[in-house]
Amino acid sequence: MPDPIQFAHRGAPAERVRGNTLRAFVAALRGGAQGLESDVRLTADGVPVLLHGAGRVHGRPVRSLSRAELPEHVPSLADLWQRCGSRFELALDMADPDAAAAVVELARRNDALPRLWLTYWKLPTLARWRRRWPEVKLVYATMFGVPDRLLRRTTARAVAAGVDALNLHHRLIGRNTATTVHDAGLRLFAWGLRGPVHAGGVLARGVDGVFVDRLAQK
Numbered sequence: 001m002p003d004p005i006q007f008a009h010r011g012a013p014a015e016r017v018r019g020n021t022l023r024a025f026v027a028a029l030r031g032g033a034q035g036l037e038s039d040v041r042l043t044a045d046g047v048p049v050l051l052h053g054a055g056r057v058h059g060r061p062v063r064s065l066s067r068a069e070l071p072e073h074v075p076s077l078a079d080l081w082q083r084c085g086s087r088f089e090l091a092l093d094m095a096d097p098d099a100a101a102a103v104v105e106l107a108r109r110n111d112a113l114p115r116l117w118l119t120y121w122k123l124p125t126l127a128r129w130r131r132r133w134p135e136v137k138l139v140y141a142t143m144f145g146v147p148d149r150l151l152r153r154t155t156a157r158a159v160a161a162g163v164d165a166l167n168l169h170h171r172l173i174g175r176n177t178a179t180t181v182h183d184a185g186l187r188l189f190a191w192g193l194r195g196p197v198h199a200g201g202v203l204a205r206g207v208d209g210v211f212v213d214r215l216a217q218k
Helices: 022-030 075-084 096-109 124-134 149-158 179-183 196-204
Strands: 005-009 033-040 049-052 089-093 118-120 139-140 166-169 186-194 209-212
Touching: 005 022, 005 186, 022 033, 033 075, 033 096, 049 075, 049 096, 075 096, 089 179, 089 209, 096 118, 096 209, 118 124, 124 139, 124 149, 149 166, 149 179, 179 186, 186 196, 196 209
Parallel strands: 005 033, 005 209, 033 089, 089 118, 118 139, 139 166, 166 186, 186 209
Antiparallel strands: 033 049
């Protein structure tokens, strides 16, 4: 397996830096993050934008607003790759699954497909994406506990859907979780981590990537 990937969740914003902005993303990459993470949503005029939370701006759903109507601090996916290049891993939580086609097309144009991870919580949707885009990396994320006795079944279902990785809350990762996931040919990611020190425990248990809210201070 390759070295673990440190994804900066929302850009792992520093104090007084707004998360999920180009400023945060640029700082995260300069600070040593190998990857970035964001939610992605589609505007009314079909532009994938990076926005965490409920997907509303000024009380209105992003899907009802054009790109031009969004605040300046909300970057588009194209803005991110234009500003930062594409030589980093990018995990996109598909808060709006209808954005997938536009995201994949943009990634293709920016030579970013080999480093793109699309994350979603419904396996049938991920299976459809696998059939449509065999070259894209897919991540099955779950908010729910997966008892050890069910992990093999969950992993088998993910393999059948064509998924590349599981993303579990760090508290669900036990001593044998990574072995079970790796034996099935999948990678294992961990989310919900505050920072590098907090991530050390799951890294020691063999995970392949962590989503952190803070980066190590240089």
